[in-house]
Amino acid sequence: MRAITVVGASLAGLSAARALRSQSYDGRIVVVGDEPHRPYDRPPLSKEFLAGKASVEDLALSTPDDDELDVDWWLGHKAIALDASRRAVRLDSGEELVSDGVVLATGARARTLPGSGLAGVHTLRSLDDALALRAELAEGGPLVVIGAGFIGAEVASTARALGLDVTVVEALPTPLAGPLGPEMGALVAALHTDNGTRLVTGVGVAGFVGAGRVRAVRLADDRELPAATVVVGVGAVPNVDWLAGSGVEVDGGVLTDARCATGVPGIVAVGDCALSYNRFAGSALRLEHWTNAVQQPEIAAATLLGRRADVRSAAPYFWSDQYGVRLQFAGHRRPGDAVEIAEGDPAERSFAAVYRRDGRSVAVLAVNRAKLFGRLRRELAVPEAEVVR
Amino acid sequence: MIPVCAVPDLPVGEAVRVEAEVPIAVFNADGVLYAIDDTCTHQDASLADGWLEGCLVECPLHATCFDLRTGRPTGPPAKRPVRTHEVVVENDYVYVRVSVPADSPVVGHGEVA
Numbered sequence: 001m002r003a004i005t006v007v008g009a010s011l012a013g014l015s016a017a018r019a020l021r022s023q024s025y026d027g028r029i030v031v032v033g034d035e036p037h038r039p040y041d042r043p044p045l046s047k048e049f050l051a052g053k054a055s056v057e058d059l060a061l062s063t064p065d066d067d068e069l070d071v072d073w074w075l076g077h078k079a080i081a082l083d084a085s086r087r088a089v090r091l092d093s094g095e096e097l098v099s100d101g102v103v104l105a106t107g108a109r110a111r112t113l114p115g116s117g118l119a120g121v122h123t124l125r126s127l128d129d130a131l132a133l134r135a136e137l138a139e140g141g142p143l144v145v146i147g148a149g150f151i152g153a154e155v156a157s158t159a160r161a162l163g164l165d166v167t168v169v170e171a172l173p174t175p176l177a178g179p180l181g182p183e184m185g186a187l188v189a190a191l192h193t194d195n196g197t198r199l200v201t202g203v204g205v206a207g208f209v210g211a212g213r214v215r216a217v218r219l220a221d222d223r224e225l226p227a228a229t230v231v232v233g234v235g236a237v238p239n240v241d242w243l244a245g246s247g248v249e250v251d252g253g254v255l256t257d258a259r260c261a262t263g264v265p266g267i268v269a270v271g272d273c274a275l276s277y278n279r280f281a282g283s284a285l286r287l288e289h290w291t292n293a294v295q296q297p298e299i300a301a302a303t304l305l306g307r308r309a310d311v312r313s314a315a316p317y318f319w320s321d322q323y324g325v326r327l328q329f330a331g332h333r334r335p336g337d338a339v340e341i342a343e344g345d346p347a348e349r350s351f352a353a354v355y356r357r358d359g360r361s362v363a364v365l366a367v368n369r370a371k372l373f374g375r376l377r378r379e380l381a382v383p384e385a386e387v388v389r
Numbered sequence: 390m391i392p393v394c395a396v397p398d399l400p401v402g403e404a405v406r407v408e409a410e411v412p413i414a415v416f417n418a419d420g421v422l423y424a425i426d427d428t429c430t431h432q433d434a435s436l437a438d439g440w441l442e443g444c445l446v447e448c449p450l451h452a453t454c455f456d457l458r459t460g461r462p463t464g465p466p467a468k469r470p471v472r473t474h475e476v477v478v479e480n481d482y483v484y485v486r487v488s489v490p491a492d493s494p495v496v497g498h499g500e501v502a
Contacts, residue, residue, distance in 0.1 A: 018465075041466075043432075044432075061466075063465065063468045064468075290451070291451070291452070294465070294466075319450060326450075328449075328450075370434065370435065370438035370439075370449035370450070371437075371438040371439075371449065373449065374438065374439065374440040374447070374449050375440075378440075
Protein backbone atom coordinates (compact mmCIF):
# COMPACT_ATOMS: atom_id res chain seq x y z
CA MET A 1 0.00 0.00 0.00
CA ARG A 2 1.69 3.20 -1.19
CA ALA A 3 -1.09 5.78 -1.28
CA ILE A 4 -4.20 6.21 0.85
CA THR A 5 -6.90 8.82 0.42
CA VAL A 6 -8.95 9.81 3.45
CA VAL A 7 -12.21 11.49 2.48
CA GLY A 8 -13.28 13.69 5.36
CA ALA A 9 -11.11 16.03 7.43
CA SER A 10 -12.84 16.04 10.77
CA LEU A 11 -12.17 13.95 13.87
CA ALA A 12 -12.56 10.58 12.11
CA GLY A 13 -10.39 11.61 9.16
CA LEU A 14 -7.63 13.01 11.37
CA SER A 15 -7.84 9.93 13.58
CA ALA A 16 -7.45 7.75 10.49
CA ALA A 17 -4.28 9.57 9.48
CA ARG A 18 -2.91 9.23 13.01
CA ALA A 19 -3.81 5.55 13.15
CA LEU A 20 -2.19 4.76 9.80
CA ARG A 21 1.07 6.37 10.91
CA SER A 22 1.01 4.77 14.35
CA GLN A 23 0.59 1.43 12.60
CA SER A 24 3.81 2.06 10.64
CA TYR A 25 2.29 3.00 7.31
CA ASP A 26 4.84 5.25 5.59
CA GLY A 27 3.21 5.81 2.20
CA ARG A 28 1.36 8.87 1.00
CA ILE A 29 -1.73 10.13 2.88
CA VAL A 30 -4.08 12.62 1.28
CA VAL A 31 -6.90 13.98 3.41
CA VAL A 32 -9.75 15.63 1.54
CA GLY A 33 -12.10 17.98 3.37
CA ASP A 34 -14.96 20.05 1.99
CA GLU A 35 -14.56 22.71 4.68
CA PRO A 36 -11.64 25.13 4.42
CA HIS A 37 -10.67 24.49 8.04
CA ARG A 38 -8.14 22.13 9.54
CA PRO A 39 -9.80 19.46 11.73
CA TYR A 40 -11.60 21.00 14.67
CA ASP A 41 -13.59 19.70 17.61
CA ARG A 42 -17.34 19.89 17.14
CA PRO A 43 -18.78 19.21 20.62
CA PRO A 44 -17.87 22.70 21.93
CA LEU A 45 -19.76 24.33 19.04
CA SER A 46 -23.06 24.04 20.95
CA LYS A 47 -21.49 24.81 24.31
CA GLU A 48 -18.29 26.74 25.16
CA PHE A 49 -17.77 28.08 21.66
CA LEU A 50 -21.37 29.18 21.23
CA ALA A 51 -21.19 30.83 24.62
CA GLY A 52 -18.11 32.77 23.57
CA LYS A 53 -15.93 31.04 26.15
CA ALA A 54 -13.79 29.19 23.60
CA SER A 55 -12.03 30.55 20.54
CA VAL A 56 -11.51 29.07 17.09
CA GLU A 57 -7.94 28.26 18.18
CA ASP A 58 -9.27 26.33 21.17
CA LEU A 59 -11.18 24.04 18.81
CA ALA A 60 -8.12 22.87 16.88
CA LEU A 61 -7.78 19.10 17.01
CA SER A 62 -4.24 18.94 15.67
CA THR A 63 -1.35 18.82 18.09
CA PRO A 64 2.31 19.66 17.40
CA ASP A 65 2.89 15.90 17.11
CA ASP A 66 0.60 15.84 14.10
CA ASP A 67 3.18 17.81 12.06
CA GLU A 68 4.98 14.49 11.72
CA LEU A 69 1.98 12.82 10.12
CA ASP A 70 3.15 14.15 6.75
CA VAL A 71 -0.39 14.52 5.47
CA ASP A 72 -1.20 16.16 2.17
CA TRP A 73 -4.25 18.25 3.13
CA TRP A 74 -6.74 18.93 0.35
CA LEU A 75 -9.06 21.32 2.16
CA GLY A 76 -11.95 23.12 0.51
CA HIS A 77 -12.37 20.20 -1.88
CA LYS A 78 -15.60 18.25 -1.98
CA ALA A 79 -15.59 14.62 -3.06
CA ILE A 80 -18.42 14.14 -5.55
CA ALA A 81 -17.94 10.59 -6.81
CA LEU A 82 -16.13 7.37 -6.14
CA ASP A 83 -15.19 4.66 -8.59
CA ALA A 84 -14.72 1.84 -6.14
CA SER A 85 -13.10 -0.63 -8.53
CA ARG A 86 -10.27 1.85 -9.22
CA ARG A 87 -10.39 3.42 -5.76
CA ALA A 88 -10.67 6.75 -7.53
CA VAL A 89 -12.14 9.76 -5.73
CA ARG A 90 -13.38 12.55 -7.97
CA LEU A 91 -13.42 16.08 -6.58
CA ASP A 92 -15.66 19.03 -7.41
CA SER A 93 -12.60 20.74 -8.87
CA GLY A 94 -12.51 18.01 -11.52
CA GLU A 95 -9.39 16.35 -10.15
CA GLU A 96 -9.29 12.64 -9.45
CA LEU A 97 -7.31 10.97 -6.69
CA VAL A 98 -6.49 7.33 -7.35
CA SER A 99 -4.95 5.39 -4.50
CA ASP A 100 -4.42 1.92 -3.07
CA GLY A 101 -6.71 2.52 -0.10
CA VAL A 102 -9.65 4.80 0.65
CA VAL A 103 -11.02 5.78 4.05
CA LEU A 104 -14.57 7.09 3.88
CA ALA A 105 -14.98 9.56 6.74
CA THR A 106 -17.42 12.08 5.31
CA GLY A 107 -19.50 12.38 8.46
CA ALA A 108 -23.05 13.66 8.52
CA ARG A 109 -24.86 16.93 7.94
CA ALA A 110 -27.69 18.55 9.82
CA ARG A 111 -31.17 17.58 8.70
CA THR A 112 -33.21 20.60 7.66
CA LEU A 113 -36.91 21.45 7.46
CA PRO A 114 -38.78 23.03 4.54
CA GLY A 115 -38.34 26.80 4.77
CA SER A 116 -34.96 26.55 6.46
CA GLY A 117 -33.59 28.99 3.89
CA LEU A 118 -35.24 31.91 5.71
CA ALA A 119 -32.82 34.30 7.43
CA GLY A 120 -32.61 33.64 11.14
CA VAL A 121 -33.18 29.89 10.75
CA HIS A 122 -30.06 27.93 11.62
CA THR A 123 -28.71 24.44 11.90
CA LEU A 124 -25.59 23.69 13.92
CA ARG A 125 -23.00 21.28 12.63
CA SER A 126 -19.97 23.20 11.42
CA LEU A 127 -17.72 25.96 12.68
CA ASP A 128 -19.28 28.37 10.19
CA ASP A 129 -22.75 27.40 11.46
CA ALA A 130 -21.64 28.14 15.00
CA LEU A 131 -20.09 31.50 14.08
CA ALA A 132 -23.32 32.57 12.38
CA LEU A 133 -25.52 31.39 15.24
CA ARG A 134 -23.27 32.95 17.86
CA ALA A 135 -23.56 36.32 16.14
CA GLU A 136 -27.35 36.08 16.08
CA LEU A 137 -27.72 34.98 19.69
CA ALA A 138 -25.74 38.07 20.66
CA GLU A 139 -28.65 40.12 19.26
CA GLY A 140 -31.01 38.60 21.84
CA GLY A 141 -34.10 36.41 21.73
CA PRO A 142 -36.56 34.98 21.58
CA LEU A 143 -34.95 31.74 20.43
CA VAL A 144 -37.02 28.77 19.32
CA VAL A 145 -35.21 25.44 19.18
CA ILE A 146 -36.90 22.76 17.10
CA GLY A 147 -36.00 19.33 18.41
CA ALA A 148 -35.14 18.44 22.02
CA GLY A 149 -32.30 16.07 21.18
CA PHE A 150 -28.81 16.63 22.48
CA ILE A 151 -27.84 19.43 20.07
CA GLY A 152 -31.13 21.23 20.65
CA ALA A 153 -30.87 20.87 24.40
CA GLU A 154 -27.29 22.11 24.48
CA VAL A 155 -28.09 25.12 22.32
CA ALA A 156 -31.09 25.92 24.52
CA SER A 157 -28.93 25.63 27.61
CA THR A 158 -26.23 27.91 26.19
CA ALA A 159 -28.79 30.48 25.07
CA ARG A 160 -30.47 30.50 28.48
CA ALA A 161 -27.11 31.10 30.11
CA LEU A 162 -26.71 34.07 27.74
CA GLY A 163 -30.01 35.37 29.10
CA LEU A 164 -32.23 34.68 26.10
CA ASP A 165 -35.89 33.73 26.19
CA VAL A 166 -35.90 30.14 24.89
CA THR A 167 -38.61 27.70 23.80
CA VAL A 168 -37.86 24.12 22.79
CA VAL A 169 -40.37 22.31 20.58
CA GLU A 170 -40.31 18.54 20.39
CA ALA A 171 -42.59 16.46 18.19
CA LEU A 172 -42.34 13.38 20.42
CA PRO A 173 -44.33 13.23 23.66
CA THR A 174 -41.07 12.67 25.58
CA PRO A 175 -37.72 14.13 24.54
CA LEU A 176 -34.78 11.73 24.18
CA ALA A 177 -37.09 8.72 24.46
CA GLY A 178 -35.12 7.06 21.65
CA PRO A 179 -31.66 6.96 23.19
CA LEU A 180 -32.63 7.12 26.88
CA GLY A 181 -36.11 5.61 27.05
CA PRO A 182 -39.22 7.49 28.16
CA GLU A 183 -38.52 7.42 31.93
CA MET A 184 -35.01 8.82 31.75
CA GLY A 185 -35.88 11.04 28.80
CA ALA A 186 -38.50 12.77 30.93
CA LEU A 187 -36.08 13.22 33.83
CA VAL A 188 -33.42 14.75 31.60
CA ALA A 189 -35.92 16.95 29.77
CA ALA A 190 -36.95 18.43 33.11
CA LEU A 191 -33.63 20.27 33.03
CA HIS A 192 -35.25 22.64 30.52
CA THR A 193 -38.10 23.69 32.76
CA ASP A 194 -35.78 23.73 35.80
CA ASN A 195 -33.82 26.42 34.06
CA GLY A 196 -36.57 28.59 32.67
CA THR A 197 -36.70 27.17 29.15
CA ARG A 198 -40.24 26.52 27.90
CA LEU A 199 -40.67 22.97 26.62
CA VAL A 200 -43.48 22.20 24.18
CA THR A 201 -43.81 18.47 23.47
CA GLY A 202 -46.00 16.24 21.36
CA VAL A 203 -46.58 18.81 18.65
CA GLY A 204 -44.90 19.12 15.28
CA VAL A 205 -43.80 22.19 13.40
CA ALA A 206 -46.01 23.30 10.50
CA GLY A 207 -43.69 25.96 9.14
CA PHE A 208 -41.94 29.28 9.56
CA VAL A 209 -43.63 32.68 9.57
CA GLY A 210 -41.87 35.67 8.04
CA ALA A 211 -40.88 37.23 4.73
CA GLY A 212 -37.14 37.13 4.14
CA ARG A 213 -36.49 36.75 7.85
CA VAL A 214 -38.18 34.45 10.33
CA ARG A 215 -40.66 36.06 12.74
CA ALA A 216 -42.26 33.01 14.31
CA VAL A 217 -42.55 29.25 14.22
CA ARG A 218 -46.00 27.90 13.45
CA LEU A 219 -46.89 24.66 15.19
CA ALA A 220 -49.14 21.90 13.86
CA ASP A 221 -51.87 23.05 16.25
CA ASP A 222 -51.71 26.56 14.70
CA ARG A 223 -49.97 28.12 17.68
CA GLU A 224 -47.29 30.61 16.74
CA LEU A 225 -44.10 30.98 18.75
CA PRO A 226 -42.43 34.36 18.19
CA ALA A 227 -38.80 33.94 17.20
CA ALA A 228 -35.89 36.24 16.44
CA THR A 229 -33.76 33.17 15.81
CA VAL A 230 -34.60 29.53 15.21
CA VAL A 231 -32.32 26.51 15.54
CA VAL A 232 -33.41 23.35 13.77
CA GLY A 233 -31.98 20.39 15.69
CA VAL A 234 -33.77 17.45 14.16
CA GLY A 235 -30.91 15.06 13.66
CA ALA A 236 -28.29 14.42 11.02
CA VAL A 237 -28.10 12.55 7.75
CA PRO A 238 -24.92 10.75 6.68
CA ASN A 239 -22.97 12.23 3.79
CA VAL A 240 -23.18 9.22 1.52
CA ASP A 241 -25.14 10.53 -1.48
CA TRP A 242 -21.91 10.96 -3.43
CA LEU A 243 -21.36 7.20 -3.20
CA ALA A 244 -24.46 6.33 -5.24
CA GLY A 245 -23.46 3.99 -8.04
CA SER A 246 -19.90 3.76 -6.71
CA GLY A 247 -19.91 0.05 -6.01
CA VAL A 248 -19.82 0.61 -2.24
CA GLU A 249 -22.98 -0.58 -0.53
CA VAL A 250 -24.96 2.18 1.17
CA ASP A 251 -28.14 1.83 3.20
CA GLY A 252 -28.58 4.85 5.41
CA GLY A 253 -24.80 4.80 5.93
CA VAL A 254 -21.86 2.97 4.41
CA LEU A 255 -22.28 -0.69 5.30
CA THR A 256 -19.26 -2.21 6.98
CA ASP A 257 -18.40 -5.19 9.11
CA ALA A 258 -16.97 -4.87 12.63
CA ARG A 259 -13.56 -4.21 11.10
CA CYS A 260 -14.89 -1.20 9.15
CA ALA A 261 -14.43 -3.03 5.85
CA THR A 262 -16.90 -2.27 3.07
CA GLY A 263 -17.67 -4.93 0.48
CA VAL A 264 -14.88 -3.49 -1.69
CA PRO A 265 -11.28 -4.42 -0.88
CA GLY A 266 -9.15 -1.41 0.03
CA ILE A 267 -12.12 0.72 1.04
CA VAL A 268 -13.10 1.24 4.66
CA ALA A 269 -15.59 3.56 6.34
CA VAL A 270 -15.48 5.19 9.77
CA GLY A 271 -17.32 7.65 11.98
CA ASP A 272 -20.73 9.21 11.44
CA CYS A 273 -21.08 8.03 7.84
CA ALA A 274 -20.49 4.34 8.64
CA LEU A 275 -23.20 1.81 9.44
CA SER A 276 -21.00 -0.80 11.05
CA TYR A 277 -21.68 -4.10 12.71
CA ASN A 278 -21.30 -3.43 16.41
CA ARG A 279 -20.42 -6.41 18.54
CA PHE A 280 -21.68 -4.86 21.74
CA ALA A 281 -25.13 -4.22 20.31
CA GLY A 282 -25.14 -7.35 18.17
CA SER A 283 -26.41 -5.32 15.23
CA ALA A 284 -25.30 -2.67 12.75
CA LEU A 285 -25.25 0.85 14.20
CA ARG A 286 -24.52 4.24 12.74
CA LEU A 287 -23.04 6.10 15.68
CA GLU A 288 -22.69 9.88 15.67
CA HIS A 289 -20.53 9.76 18.75
CA TRP A 290 -17.23 11.53 19.25
CA THR A 291 -15.59 8.49 20.81
CA ASN A 292 -16.63 6.27 17.91
CA ALA A 293 -14.91 8.65 15.50
CA VAL A 294 -11.69 8.10 17.46
CA GLN A 295 -11.99 4.34 17.95
CA GLN A 296 -13.15 3.16 14.52
CA PRO A 297 -10.19 4.60 12.58
CA GLU A 298 -7.79 2.48 14.66
CA ILE A 299 -9.61 -0.62 13.49
CA ALA A 300 -10.05 0.62 9.93
CA ALA A 301 -6.35 1.40 9.58
CA ALA A 302 -5.48 -2.13 10.67
CA THR A 303 -7.97 -3.51 8.18
CA LEU A 304 -6.48 -1.49 5.32
CA LEU A 305 -2.94 -2.45 6.22
CA GLY A 306 -3.80 -6.11 6.68
CA ARG A 307 -2.93 -6.09 10.35
CA ARG A 308 -4.66 -7.78 13.23
CA ALA A 309 -7.21 -5.45 14.75
CA ASP A 310 -8.38 -5.53 18.29
CA VAL A 311 -12.10 -5.41 17.58
CA ARG A 312 -13.29 -5.10 21.12
CA SER A 313 -16.87 -5.03 22.18
CA ALA A 314 -16.56 -1.48 23.48
CA ALA A 315 -19.94 -0.15 24.49
CA PRO A 316 -21.02 2.93 22.54
CA TYR A 317 -20.46 6.05 24.65
CA PHE A 318 -21.58 9.66 24.50
CA TRP A 319 -21.91 12.61 26.81
CA SER A 320 -23.81 15.88 26.88
CA ASP A 321 -23.42 19.00 28.98
CA GLN A 322 -26.64 20.92 29.60
CA TYR A 323 -27.50 23.58 32.16
CA GLY A 324 -24.35 22.86 34.14
CA VAL A 325 -25.24 19.16 34.35
CA ARG A 326 -23.14 16.42 32.76
CA LEU A 327 -24.93 13.43 31.23
CA GLN A 328 -22.99 10.33 30.27
CA PHE A 329 -24.38 7.25 28.58
CA ALA A 330 -22.73 3.98 27.65
CA GLY A 331 -24.20 0.86 26.13
CA HIS A 332 -27.14 0.29 23.87
CA ARG A 333 -30.74 0.60 24.99
CA ARG A 334 -33.56 -1.18 23.22
CA PRO A 335 -37.27 -0.63 23.69
CA GLY A 336 -38.47 -2.81 26.54
CA ASP A 337 -35.27 -2.68 28.57
CA ALA A 338 -35.95 -2.13 32.27
CA VAL A 339 -34.30 0.86 33.89
CA GLU A 340 -33.74 1.57 37.55
CA ILE A 341 -31.90 4.19 39.56
CA ALA A 342 -28.68 2.64 40.87
CA GLU A 343 -27.63 5.56 43.03
CA GLY A 344 -28.54 9.15 43.72
CA ASP A 345 -31.75 11.09 43.38
CA PRO A 346 -33.30 12.28 40.11
CA ALA A 347 -34.88 15.19 42.00
CA GLU A 348 -31.36 16.40 42.82
CA ARG A 349 -30.35 15.98 39.15
CA SER A 350 -27.55 13.72 40.32
CA PHE A 351 -28.03 10.01 39.78
CA ALA A 352 -26.98 6.94 37.85
CA ALA A 353 -29.40 4.52 36.23
CA VAL A 354 -28.77 1.05 34.86
CA TYR A 355 -30.70 -0.49 31.98
CA ARG A 356 -31.24 -4.23 32.13
CA ARG A 357 -32.30 -6.88 29.64
CA ASP A 358 -32.85 -10.44 30.84
CA GLY A 359 -31.18 -9.46 34.09
CA ARG A 360 -27.97 -8.27 32.44
CA SER A 361 -26.89 -4.63 32.51
CA VAL A 362 -26.80 -3.37 28.93
CA ALA A 363 -26.54 0.40 29.37
CA VAL A 364 -25.85 3.02 32.00
CA LEU A 365 -26.86 6.66 32.25
CA ALA A 366 -25.18 9.00 34.70
CA VAL A 367 -26.24 12.53 35.51
CA ASN A 368 -23.48 14.37 37.39
CA ARG A 369 -22.08 11.04 38.60
CA ALA A 370 -18.86 10.71 36.60
CA LYS A 371 -16.99 8.57 39.08
CA LEU A 372 -19.75 6.02 39.52
CA PHE A 373 -20.29 6.02 35.76
CA GLY A 374 -16.68 4.93 35.31
CA ARG A 375 -17.36 1.83 37.36
CA LEU A 376 -20.82 1.03 36.01
CA ARG A 377 -19.75 1.23 32.36
CA ARG A 378 -17.06 -1.35 33.09
CA GLU A 379 -19.71 -3.64 34.52
CA LEU A 380 -21.82 -3.64 31.37
CA ALA A 381 -22.56 -7.17 30.27
CA VAL A 382 -20.60 -8.57 27.38
CA PRO A 383 -23.22 -9.57 24.83
CA GLU A 384 -24.11 -13.23 24.77
CA ALA A 385 -22.81 -13.68 21.25
CA GLU A 386 -19.40 -12.61 22.53
CA VAL A 387 -19.44 -15.04 25.41
CA VAL A 388 -20.15 -17.92 23.10
CA ARG A 389 -17.52 -16.89 20.58
CA MET B 390 0.82 23.58 52.28
CA ILE B 391 -2.78 22.74 51.62
CA PRO B 392 -4.41 20.30 54.04
CA VAL B 393 -6.18 17.48 52.22
CA CYS B 394 -7.48 14.82 54.61
CA ALA B 395 -6.46 12.28 57.22
CA VAL B 396 -4.51 9.36 55.74
CA PRO B 397 -7.25 6.78 56.50
CA ASP B 398 -9.73 8.94 54.57
CA LEU B 399 -7.82 8.29 51.36
CA PRO B 400 -7.78 4.50 50.99
CA VAL B 401 -6.16 2.64 48.12
CA GLY B 402 -7.87 3.27 44.79
CA GLU B 403 -9.58 6.45 45.95
CA ALA B 404 -9.11 10.11 45.16
CA VAL B 405 -10.06 13.40 46.76
CA ARG B 406 -10.38 16.83 45.26
CA VAL B 407 -9.24 19.90 47.15
CA GLU B 408 -9.81 23.51 46.25
CA ALA B 409 -6.62 25.47 45.75
CA GLU B 410 -5.94 28.28 43.31
CA VAL B 411 -7.06 25.65 40.83
CA PRO B 412 -8.60 22.37 42.06
CA ILE B 413 -6.11 19.62 42.85
CA ALA B 414 -6.77 15.87 42.90
CA VAL B 415 -4.92 13.59 45.31
CA PHE B 416 -4.82 9.85 44.54
CA ASN B 417 -3.88 6.78 46.48
CA ALA B 418 -2.45 4.48 43.83
CA ASP B 419 -1.68 1.17 45.53
CA GLY B 420 -0.40 2.90 48.64
CA VAL B 421 1.49 5.75 47.00
CA LEU B 422 -0.03 9.21 47.09
CA TYR B 423 0.09 11.49 44.07
CA ALA B 424 -1.29 14.98 43.47
CA ILE B 425 -2.04 16.54 40.09
CA ASP B 426 -4.20 19.38 38.82
CA ASP B 427 -7.76 18.07 38.91
CA THR B 428 -9.04 19.51 35.65
CA CYS B 429 -8.27 17.64 32.45
CA THR B 430 -6.27 19.78 30.03
CA HIS B 431 -8.58 18.78 27.19
CA GLN B 432 -12.02 19.73 28.41
CA ASP B 433 -13.67 20.47 31.69
CA ALA B 434 -13.68 17.21 33.61
CA SER B 435 -12.52 16.30 37.11
CA LEU B 436 -9.73 13.76 37.11
CA ALA B 437 -10.57 12.85 40.71
CA ASP B 438 -13.67 11.25 39.17
CA GLY B 439 -11.52 9.25 36.79
CA TRP B 440 -10.77 5.55 36.68
CA LEU B 441 -7.52 4.71 38.48
CA GLU B 442 -5.37 1.87 37.24
CA GLY B 443 -1.78 1.60 38.43
CA CYS B 444 -0.18 5.01 38.05
CA LEU B 445 -2.63 6.10 35.38
CA VAL B 446 -5.90 7.94 35.82
CA GLU B 447 -8.36 7.91 32.95
CA CYS B 448 -10.31 11.11 32.37
CA PRO B 449 -14.00 10.30 32.94
CA LEU B 450 -15.07 12.28 29.87
CA HIS B 451 -12.83 11.24 26.96
CA ALA B 452 -10.62 8.51 28.39
CA THR B 453 -7.26 10.24 28.02
CA CYS B 454 -4.96 8.65 30.61
CA PHE B 455 -2.63 10.84 32.64
CA ASP B 456 0.47 9.47 34.32
CA LEU B 457 0.26 10.48 37.97
CA ARG B 458 4.06 10.55 38.23
CA THR B 459 4.66 13.00 35.39
CA GLY B 460 1.25 14.51 34.66
CA ARG B 461 1.68 13.62 31.00
CA PRO B 462 -1.20 12.39 28.87
CA THR B 463 -0.58 9.05 27.20
CA GLY B 464 -2.49 10.06 24.08
CA PRO B 465 -5.19 12.29 22.58
CA PRO B 466 -7.47 14.05 23.01
CA ALA B 467 -5.55 15.85 25.76
CA LYS B 468 -2.51 17.64 24.41
CA ARG B 469 -0.89 19.20 27.48
CA PRO B 470 0.23 17.65 30.76
CA VAL B 471 -1.37 18.47 34.07
CA ARG B 472 0.88 19.87 36.80
CA THR B 473 2.07 17.45 39.45
CA HIS B 474 2.38 18.49 43.07
CA GLU B 475 4.30 17.25 46.06
CA VAL B 476 2.36 15.24 48.61
CA VAL B 477 3.49 15.50 52.21
CA VAL B 478 2.26 13.23 55.02
CA GLU B 479 2.68 14.63 58.54
CA ASN B 480 1.15 13.18 61.67
CA ASP B 481 -1.11 10.92 59.67
CA TYR B 482 -2.48 13.85 57.70
CA VAL B 483 -2.11 14.46 53.95
CA TYR B 484 -0.96 17.83 52.62
CA VAL B 485 -0.15 19.11 49.16
CA ARG B 486 2.64 21.53 48.39
CA VAL B 487 1.55 23.28 45.21
CA SER B 488 4.23 23.36 42.56
CA VAL B 489 5.24 26.43 40.59
CA PRO B 490 2.93 27.09 37.67
CA ALA B 491 5.53 26.46 34.97
CA ASP B 492 5.85 23.11 33.20
CA SER B 493 8.12 22.06 36.01
CA PRO B 494 9.32 18.47 36.14
CA VAL B 495 8.10 18.05 39.71
CA VAL B 496 7.41 14.41 40.41
CA GLY B 497 6.44 14.76 44.03
CA HIS B 498 4.69 12.02 45.92
CA GLY B 499 4.64 10.71 49.42
CA GLU B 500 4.71 7.17 50.73
CA VAL B 501 2.08 6.04 53.15
CA ALA B 502 3.80 4.38 56.06
